[in-house]
Amino acid sequence: MHLRLKFRTAGVLGGCLTFCLIAASCQSTEQLQQDIYYTNGRDLYIKKCQNCHGSKGEGLADLYPPLTDTIWMKSNKHQLPALIKHGKNEMPAAEDMANIDIAQVVVFITNSFGNKQGMYTPEQVASDLTKSGSD
Numbered sequence: 854m855h856l857r858l859k860f861r862t863a864g865v866l867g868g869c870l871t872f873c874l875i876a877a878s879c880q881s882t883e884q885l886q887q888d889i890y891y892t893n894g895r896d897l898y899i900k901k902c903q904n905c906h907g908s909k910g911e912g913l914a915d916l917y918p919p920l921t922d923t924i925w926m927k928s929n930k931h932q933l934p935a936l937i938k939h940g941k942n943e944m945p946a947a948e949d950m951a952n953i954d955i956a957q958v959v960v961f962i963t964n965s966f967g968n969k970q971g972m973y974t975p976e977q978v979a980s981d982l983t984k985s986g987s988d
């Protein structure tokens with residue numbers, strides 16, 4: 854009887870421990886995914902955006918706006934997919950970019966240059982493109 858109780862306690866403790874370990878590894882899986890998006894997004898940024906917006910997101914004089922305005926970036930995050938995909942005035946369209954590419958470049962620019970907005974998924978890109986009426 855006494856022994857059984859001990860086993861049960863051990864079982865409960867073991868269960869808690871397993872749960873904690875799983876919870877912790879879930880969190881780091883999410884972080885890992887964001888890191889992958891960020892790294893791929895940086896490559897895309899270098900290829901497709903840096904010429905105009907600069908390696909530090911500093912922009913170029915009056916020609917190309919900087920990407921360092923964290924308040925602007927935060928309040929306009931959901932417009933970014935349409936802007937990137939369809940362009941605006943002097944900013945060229947990038948119709949060839951898939952939702953995953955857009956998500957990655959958005960994760961990069963919204964977590965660089967002083968911005969810190971976390972993860973953004975291809976599903977959110979799809980939904981934001983639909984909402985902006987420019988899918």
Ligand code: HEC
Pocket residue numbers: 898901902903904905906916917918919920922925933936937941942943944945947958962
């Ligand atoms: C040929 C130069 C050029 C390239 C390449 C370019 N942009 Fe732009 N970008 C601009 C210009 C010009 C504007 C201002 C558009 C306007 O509002 O008239 C702009 C605006 C923006 C803005 C809004 C900033 C603000 O404060 O208004 C963001 C964000 C942005 N670009 C991100 C990107 C990303 C990400 C890429 C790469 C996928 C990219 N741009 C590629 C020229 C460029």
